[in-house]
Amino acid sequence: MNRKVYENIRKIRELKNLTREYVAAELKMSPSGYGKIERGDVDLTVSKLMEISKVLDVSTEFIFKFDVSLFFNDTK
Template sequence: MSQTKVYINIRKIRELKNLTREHVAADLNMSMSGYGKIERGDVDLTVSKLIEIAKVLGVSPEFILKFDVSMFFNEVK
């Protein structure tokens, strides 16, 4: 899995849960700017920060790593 995919997954999961960047940043005790850098992939994400983000999003770190938004939109044929 590419590192970029992790950052994209964090943003998509946050959006699907209707959480704002402000809310997640506040729960992580970070600035919104700092959290935005995580979602954009401008900073390296540590394992401990991934675990903290997963807790705020209400999912497991593994879910973030394996998340694929297309699983919600597959058509049944």
């Protein structure tokens, strides 16, 4: 899966003020296992991506298309 997807999962989680521990618990997995997903150390299955999107309360499409610069526009 595209590296950007893993980064987007982490960024969305952080913007929603959710901890890794909370998301991991919701997914019924260890925090270290979930951390591997955010770092892109493990391949992400479609079913796991769908579970993550439910916990983050966003669509899977949103995870793919998320762009943090839309929220933090640094135009000076």
